[in-house]
Amino acid sequence: MRRRRNQVTIAAVAFALGLLVVVQLRTQASGAAFAGLSSQDLTVLVANLNARNDQLRREVATLDRELTTIDSNRQRGDASIDELRADLQRVRLYAGSEAANGTGVLIMIRGPIDGSAIEDLVNELRNAGAEAMAVGGIRLVPGTVAIGAPGKVTLDGRTVADPVELDAIGPTEKLTGSLTRSGGLIAQLAATQPDVAVEVTPVDRLVVPATDRNLVPVNGHPRL
């Protein structure tokens, strides 16, 4: 009888031990991917991943069509000049080598803003879907950075005078909402830099110039 009771006790402990090993392994496996994200963070992440995947699917469809056209042109002996020109314009527009127009927001910044705060605004606008931007008439491309102390901002070595005009082409409502929402960047700026006033105006047609920077690296070569 006593021997049987011991066996039952050992069996119960072994069961609990096995259960905990499984739970521990599952926790480590699933938690490792998104460690530290709360449910709210995960909801934001899922929304971002969904939006990005939709964009990627559209890009796959565009590239698929392009490849089909080029292939069929080649089979007919045509050179696909129209497709090459369209592709060139599409890529140059994205890169910032072509001037762009479209709907968007005009942001007037008055007062002694610093370079880092302008970069924060630009980052927020990009996250909200801005497609082409210019600060003080200078097109923003990789390598163009607003730097400097309050009231002494330069961009590509050129001084940006007060008031600073930031033009952003993109989804007007989303761009406006991202900046003006409660607790958003403009509210944060008002708290940290009270001398700076930021005004956001939706515009039907904005024009941003092409960059005058050389965007092809001289210290690297393509890895084709």
Add this chain to the structure above:
Amino acid sequence: MNPLGWISRVPSWQLTLFAALLGLGFLVAAQLASEGPRVRYTSQERSPLVDTATVLQAQQEQLKAQILDLRGRIGATEQADAGSAAVVRDLNAQLLAARIAAGLIPLSGSGIVIQLDDSLQPVAADANQSDYLVGARDVRTMVEELWSAGAEAIAVNDERITPSTSIIDIGPSILVNSAYLAPPYQITALGPKDLYGRLSASPGFVDLIRARAQTYGIRVSFAEPESVNLPAFAGTVTLRYAHPEPSPSAAPAAPSASAGG
């Protein structure tokens, strides 16, 4: 007298039970420890969201691979026409330059790699724990400092920085090009051979090291390999709101107000 002689007098089942309970205690402690500072959320409410995010992330990787494959095939097909008319050769050369400018072509060359990782220091009683973690602002500042020092192309982990890139916080991790990245963050920059010299001479870089590494223990390290490799941007370059603005020289001449009068 053997000091451990008493063990031989203990029934073997009790020893087994003791060992099992010891293991049980260890596992309970491990389970609690794994829900430490960075993981403090119940798995019940997170589980479906983690599953969804995992599926979406896998889809994203698949779509990115598809895009890179399609771009490679389009490029190869276009280049196959390169032997034909001069206009096609010229367009192909322009297209390659435009794709390099847009970050659509992987690059190799001289440069540096900066790594940012969370602090290992204990959080001070009156401090905010997030100050001890690498945030989007740290990564953005480092990227901006690298551009200012003369970098010509930059990637954070496997995400290439392009004209549309945003870097934002998501909990204690970051999103770059809407891709989820967790620390350590490796920022690879292509640039002149003296890129690190220029970077370390920048007051902004010195301020960043002082404010984040020296104050909170954020771990900053760098490497100057023989050559750095930057991945291609595997995202969309098709703009929906921005359209090409006709250049003034290309526009047809407008008739003057007095013309035809």
